[in-house]
Structures are given as C-alpha cells and as structure tokens.
Amino acid sequence: MSRLSSWLTSPWATVTGLVAGGALGALLPSAGTALAPFGTLYLSLMQMCVIPLIITAITASIARLMLGDSAAALPRLAMVFVCGLVSTAVIAMLAGLVIAPGAELGQDQRVFLAHEMLRQEATSSAAPGPSLWTLAQMIVPSNVIRAAADGQMLALLLFSVLLGMGLGKISAAQGAQAIGVLDAFYNALVKVMGWILYGLPFGLFAMMADHTAHGGVEMFLMLGRLIATFYGLAALLIGGMTLVISSRTGQRPLTVLARLREAMLTAFGTSSSVATLPTALKAVEDGLGLGRQTAQMVLPLGVSLYPVGNVLHVVVSSLFVLQLYGLPLDLEAATVLMVGGILVACAMTGAPGIASMALLSVLLSPFGVPAEVAIVLLVALEPVLDPVLTVLNVFGNITAAAVMAPRPSHPPLTAETALLTRR
Amino acid sequence: MFRSAANRWWRTIATALTLLFMPGLATAADPSVSPDIARIQERGKLVVAAYKADMPPFFYVDDHGDPGGIDVDLATDIANRLGVRLEYARIADSFDDLPALVAQRKADVAIAYLSRTLRRAAVVRFTQPYVRLRQTIMVNRTKTAPLFRGGERVEALDDPGVRIGVEDGSSYVDFATERFPKAELRRYRSNEDAVDDLLNGQLHAVIVDEAFSFSLNHPLPGAPHYRVRDDWALYVKVIPLSGARDPIAMAVHRDDQTWLAWLDTYIADRQEDGSLERLLERHLGGSRK
Numbered sequence: 001m002s003r004l005s006s007w008l009t010s011p012w013a014t015v016t017g018l019v020a021g022g023a024l025g026a027l028l029p030s031a032g033t034a035l036a037p038f039g040t041l042y043l044s045l046m047q048m049c050v051i052p053l054i055i056t057a058i059t060a061s062i063a064r065l066m067l068g069d070s071a072a073a074l075p076r077l078a079m080v081f082v083c084g085l086v087s088t089a090v091i092a093m094l095a096g097l098v099i100a101p102g103a104e105l106g107q108d109q110r111v112f113l114a115h116e117m118l119r120q121e122a123t124s125s126a127a128p129g130p131s132l133w134t135l136a137q138m139i140v141p142s143n144v145i146r147a148a149a150d151g152q153m154l155a156l157l158l159f160s161v162l163l164g165m166g167l168g169k170i171s172a173a174q175g176a177q178a179i180g181v182l183d184a185f186y187n188a189l190v191k192v193m194g195w196i197l198y199g200l201p202f203g204l205f206a207m208m209a210d211h212t213a214h215g216g217v218e219m220f221l222m223l224g225r226l227i228a229t230f231y232g233l234a235a236l237l238i239g240g241m242t243l244v245i246s247s248r249t250g251q252r253p254l255t256v257l258a259r260l261r262e263a264m265l266t267a268f269g270t271s272s273s274v275a276t277l278p279t280a281l282k283a284v285e286d287g288l289g290l291g292r293q294t295a296q297m298v299l300p301l302g303v304s305l306y307p308v309g310n311v312l313h314v315v316v317s318s319l320f321v322l323q324l325y326g327l328p329l330d331l332e333a334a335t336v337l338m339v340g341g342i343l344v345a346c347a348m349t350g351a352p353g354i355a356s357m358a359l360l361s362v363l364l365s366p367f368g369v370p371a372e373v374a375i376v377l378l379v380a381l382e383p384v385l386d387p388v389l390t391v392l393n394v395f396g397n398i399t400a401a402a403v404m405a406p407r408p409s410h411p412p413l414t415a416e417t418a419l420l421t422r423r
Numbered sequence: 424m425f426r427s428a429a430n431r432w433w434r435t436i437a438t439a440l441t442l443l444f445m446p447g448l449a450t451a452a453d454p455s456v457s458p459d460i461a462r463i464q465e466r467g468k469l470v471v472a473a474y475k476a477d478m479p480p481f482f483y484v485d486d487h488g489d490p491g492g493i494d495v496d497l498a499t500d501i502a503n504r505l506g507v508r509l510e511y512a513r514i515a516d517s518f519d520d521l522p523a524l525v526a527q528r529k530a531d532v533a534i535a536y537l538s539r540t541l542r543r544a545a546v547v548r549f550t551q552p553y554v555r556l557r558q559t560i561m562v563n564r565t566k567t568a569p570l571f572r573g574g575e576r577v578e579a580l581d582d583p584g585v586r587i588g589v590e591d592g593s594s595y596v597d598f599a600t601e602r603f604p605k606a607e608l609r610r611y612r613s614n615e616d617a618v619d620d621l622l623n624g625q626l627h628a629v630i631v632d633e634a635f636s637f638s639l640n641h642p643l644p645g646a647p648h649y650r651v652r653d654d655w656a657l658y659v660k661v662i663p664l665s666g667a668r669d670p671i672a673m674a675v676h677r678d679d680q681t682w683l684a685w686l687d688t689y690i691a692d693r694q695e696d697g698s699l700e701r702l703l704e705r706h707l708g709g710s711r712k
Contacts, residue, residue, distance in 0.1 A: 107654065114656035118640055325565050365572050370564030372660065
C-alpha cells in the first residue's frame with residue numbers, strides 16, 4: 001500500500017498520466033471526450049478545498065504578521081507584486097512590438113479569424129455595458145458567503161486580509177487562540193488535499209485526454225506566430241524566474257526546477273492556478289524550504305493578485321488586435337494597454353466568466369480597438385495557451401514567495417548563485 | 424425571358440387542363456368566383472412581380488438555373504392551388520418599383536421580399552406579413568469602438584459625425600431616417616456596394632434586414648452569394664436593432680379585395696399548419712427568435 005501511494009505521488013506517475021492522457025486524446029478523440037466528465041469531477045474535487053484553504057491561510061498568516069509586529073511585510077509584498085506585474089507587462093509589450101504577431105496576416109488567416117468571430121458571437125449574447133466600477137464591485141462584496149459561493153476570489157481576499165488584520169489587533173491571547181484554530185483547519189485541509197492528490201495521475205490523464213481530443217491544430221497553423229510569441233515569452237520568463245528563485249534560495253537552477261516539477265505538471269494538466277495552489281504550497285514549504293508563513297501569505301494572495309501569465313496573455317492579445325487593424329500605438333495607448341492589461345488579468349482570476357474581459361473593451365475602445373475581437377481571441381486561444389500560461393502564473397507566484405522569504409540562514413552557496421547574488 | 428408572351432392557344436389549353444384536373448377548385452366557369460380571382464384563372468397564369476437581381480434567401484436562380492428561395496416557394500404553391508401556371512415579371516429596378524407594377528396591373532401580386540411601409544400602402548394593398556424580419560445594423564468594428572465604449576449602444580450612432588449607408592429605393596431609407604435622424608445618410612445602388620464602403624472605412628454602419636446579414640453568414644448551397652469579402656466578419660459586426668421589425672408582405676392592386684383576402688387566408692393556413700415556419704427556418708435559420 002505504501003509503495004503504491006509513494007508511486008502515485010511521484011512525479012513519474014504525474015508525467016505518465018499527462019502523457020498517456022494526451023496521447024489517448026490525440027489518437028482516439030472520442031475516448032478523450034468520453035473521459036471529460038471524470039476530469040471535470042476530479043478538478044472539482046481539487047478545487048473543493050481551495051476556498052477554505054485560501055481563507056485560513058491568508059487570515060492566519062496576516063494575523064501572525066500583525067501580532068509579530070512585522071506588518072511592514074504587507075506593503076513590501078504589494079511592491080513585489082506591482083513590480084513583477086509591471087515588468088511582465090513591459091516585457092510582453094516590447095516583445096509584441098518587436099515580433100509584431102498581428103501585422104501582415106495572410107488572407108486565409110484573416111478568414112479563419114473572421115469565422116472564429118462569427119462562431120463566438122453566435123454563441124455569446126450581447127455584453128452589458130461594463131465599466132471600471134464592475135471591478136470595484138468584484139472586490140467589495142455585500143455578502144462574503146455569496147462571494148465565496150460565486151468564486152469571487154478578489155472579494156474573498158479582501159475579507160481574509162481584513163479578518164487577519166482584525167485578529168492581529170485584538171488581545172494577543174485571543175489572537176493566538178484564533179490563529180491556532182485556523183492553523184488546525186489549514187493543516188487538516190492540507191491533509192485532505194494530500195489524499196485527493198493520490199488521484200492526480202488519473203485526474204490529469206482524463207483532463208489531458210479531453211484537452212487533446214479537441215484538437216487545436218488548425219489554431220496552431222493559423223496563428224502560429226502569435227502562439228510562438230506566447231510560448232517563447234513564457235519560456236523566457238520561466239528561465240528568468242528560475243534564476244531569481246535560485247539566487248534567493250541558494251539552490252541550483254536545475255534543482256529549483258526539479259523541486260517545482262510536480263507543481264508545474266499539475267498547473268499544466270489542470271490549467272487552473274487555483275487547483276494547483278495546494279501542490280504549490282507543498283512545493284514552496286517542503287521543496288524550496290521557504291517557510292510556512294511566507295507560503296501561506298504569498299501564494300493564496302498571488303493566485304488572484306499576481307497572475308503573470310494572464311498579464312502576458314492580455315497584453316500580447318490586445319497588441320495583436322491593434323496590429324491586426326493597423327491602429328497606431330502611441331504612449332497613451334501603450335500605457336492604458338499595460339495598466340488595463342494588469343487590471344483585467346487580476347479580474348480574470350478573481351471573477352470567472354467574460355465579465356472581467358469586458359473591462360478590456362471599456363479601456364481600449366477609445367483607441368478604436370474593437371475589444372470584442374480581443375475577447376474572442378482570448379477565448380479562442382484559451383485551450384491552446386492555458387496550460388502554459390497557468391504554469392507561468394504558478395511559477396510567478398512561487399517566485400514572489402521566494403523574493404518575500406527571509407534568506408535561509410545557512411545557504412549552500414555555489415559559485416553560480418554567489419555570482420547571481422552579487423549582481 | 425420573364426416577360427409575358429400572351430398566347431391565346433396556350434391560355435385555352437391551360438384553362439382546359441385546369442378544368443380537367445382541378446375539379447375541386449373554383450374555376451373560371453364558376454360564376455360565383457369573385458372577378459379578381461376569376462381573371463387570373465381565366466388567363467391561366469399568375470404573374471408575380473419580383474426584383475431584377477437575385478436576393479437570396481428570398482428569390483434567386485441557383486447553379487442549375489432553377490429559381491429558388493422563400494418567395495419562389497410561396498409563389499409556386501399559390502399558383503398550384505389556383506390551378507394556373509406561374510410567370511415572373513422580374514422587371515423592377517428597385518423595391519419601390521414593385522408596388523407601381525402591381526398598381527399598373529403589370530402583375531397580379533408582388534411576392535418579392537417586399538417590406539410593408541406606409542408609403543407603399545398608399546399605392547397598393549398589403550396582405551398580412553408572412554415573415555417579420557428583424558432589422559440589423561452592420562457596423563465597422565474599429566470606427567464604432569470609440570462610440571460604443573465596450574457596449575453595443577446603437578443609439579450612439581445617431582450623431583452628425585456618423586455616416587450610415589442604405590440601399591436606395593428600399594424601405595431601409597425610411598427606417599434609417601426614422602431611427603437615426605441626425606446621422607448622415609448615404610444611398611447605394613445595392614447593399615453589397617454599401618458593405619464595400621463599410622469595409623473600406625468610408626461608413627460607420629449599414630442598415631440591412633437580417634435575411635441579408637444571415638445569408639452572408641450562412642450561404643445557401645447552390646444559391647448565388649452576395650459579393651462581399653470572405654473576411655468581412657473581422658471588420659464588421661452585425662447587431663440586431665431591438666424593437667425594429669421589417670414586416671415582409673405580399674402586395675396586390677387596391678381593387679382586388681377578394682384576391683387579397685384569399686392570400687391572407689393562404690398565409691394564415693400555412694402559419695397554422697406550421698409549414699410556413701418550416702420554410703422560413705430552412706432559409707433563415709432559427710435566427711429570428
């Protein structure tokens with residue numbers, strides 16, 4: 001039994017599930033589609049524990065911060081998030097300008113996009129006129145239970161942070177008691193997640209089989225340059241972030257990648273950074289040894305507030321649309337595109353559905369960008385890009401945790417990391 | 424080829440055949456038949472006025488040279504039930520010419536994708552509509568993005584800076600001036616020409632009925648296609664105009680009261696047995712719901 005369980009949790013089982021599922025879906029699409037309900041069921045099971053996990057983790061970690069008089073960590077975390085997101089947006093923008101994936105499309109590519117537009121517009125109803133106010137409403141819930149039920153992540157985060165701060169400001173004894181209870185729940189949820197993760201190879205098998213059964217080959221052929229831009233940028237950013245983690249933890253880059261392997265594979269297979277959260281927590285605490293306090297604080301917040309992959313997705317897609325229509329890009333438009341891209345990216349993880357993307361249209365329409373095209377593009381590209389972008393989201397999140405973590409007391413300094421830290 | 428070439432012999436034979444094979448039908452021999460219907464039956468053919476150009480999905484000549492479409496289907500069925508031949512007078516240069524043809528008795532009825540409007544109702548009598556099309560507006564995506572600000576606020580197009588194209592001599596000239604009085608109206612020879620200018624960025628919008636925009640989207644196999652670029656949907660978006668309907672009806676001479684009532688009964692019958700709905704669904708999809 002123990003041999004079986006240790007095999008099931010080994011990365012090889014995960015890889016086997018992913019590859020076997022992918023192959024099955026590609027070779028026998030009907031079998032892949034038939035497995036879809038099982039994949040969805042497993043994904044639900046994984047996500048089941050995540051909302052209580054997020055609430056307990058954030059509340060307890062923030063309360064501990066406040067009690068320990070290290071509240072300065074919060075503004076620092078905000079700085080890390082903002083800097084990371086802005087630099088991602090700038091990198092995405094520059095790469096988009098240099099590669100210009102939307103310029104000079106061929107006739108067949110334009111016809112393909114036109115048909116994609118017709119297909120998507122036939123299925124979606126007219127968007128209600130959204131506004132920036134929608135975002136504010138996403139963050140401030142009137143009813144936190146309903147927000148949790150609707151999966152309004154941003155609203156939950158606000159509530160958890162405030163609750164944690166409140167716990168930190170009451171008497172120390174009471175606060176510690178509450179933290180003890182929250183920690184107990186957190187630990188129990190981690191235990192439950194551990195059991196659920198035994199099924200990961202099978203869950204990934206079903207999810208990948210369904211995923212590859214839907215093809216997407218035509219999309220690759222038609223929008224090859226755009227997709228290559230995404231994959232290239234993702235590889236570049238993951239490489240850069242590996243070096244950052246390596247320099248912060250004192251582990252060699254390849255070791256870092258090996259330690260994060262399971263989290264990456266889960267992110268790739270599930271295409272859901274929320275579902276990957278428990279695996280990522282485990283990787284950060286046990287794999288990188290960054291400490292529970294950091295992991296508990298940064299990762300759950302980062303799921304919604306630090307979506308590096310989504311920023312890349314939104315900025316490059318918007319730029320693609322601008323180039324497609326030959327619209328000019330001045331400084332104002334570029335700024336709006338980047339800031340809006342970050343806001344929309346956060347809203348996308350915080351609130352499910354098209355509503356968040358409709359924000360994009362409000363921001364970009366003054367520049368003549370038909371945002372419905374950008375939205376359709378985001379939706380159409382999702383199946384092809386989601387696995388990679390989720391990996392990027394999770395990786396970015398772990399990097400933020402590494403930056404926030406206090407340096408290990410006795411780092412095994414290698415020549416390589418010594419060089420990096422000196423720079 | 425569609426012009427009537429009255430042939431005395433043929434008429435006699437047709438009448439004789441009608442008498443022979445359609446004993447159940449009221450015929451010219453029956454003095455109780457109202458004179459306006461008797462006139463058609465005595466002549467042995469039903470002359471239907473139609474527009475000159477092909478207008479799928481209402482009437483067109485397909486790849487094999489056969490006429491097809493909603494109106495052709497209806498006209499053929501009506502002629503059958505009257506026990507007469509069907510002849511088309513496809514001589515109208517514009518839709519506004521169609522009522523005139525009927526008023527001058529150059530045709531018995533116009534079954535030709537004809538919108539019922541007050542202006543035309545002063546010339547001819549309309550039956551009840553056999554289909555109520557929605558009006559749709561095709562907008563240039565990039566030109567209207569700053570006006571719509573993310574939504575689909577069609578009212579924003581009622582502005583002096585906005586240019587809207589319509590087909591000249593069609594009911595859409597009236598619809599457009601009514602709905603967008605402040606916008607600059609440009610008339611085009613055909614919807615296709617208007618859409619050309621829309622794609623070139625000369626226009627903000629073109630108002631058309633949903634049958635036109637639907638056929639762009641779902642070309643009928645075998646039917647002629649409208650002359651519009653394949654990638655149009657990338658640059659142009661179709662928005663249904665809420666509350667704006669375009670009733671399509673048949674038109675007859677103002678004196679032909681019984682003939683009008685007969686056609687109304689015909690439409691009501693086909694609505695009741697569901698066959699009209701099936702015909703429309705085949706050509707227009709479920710889009711009208």
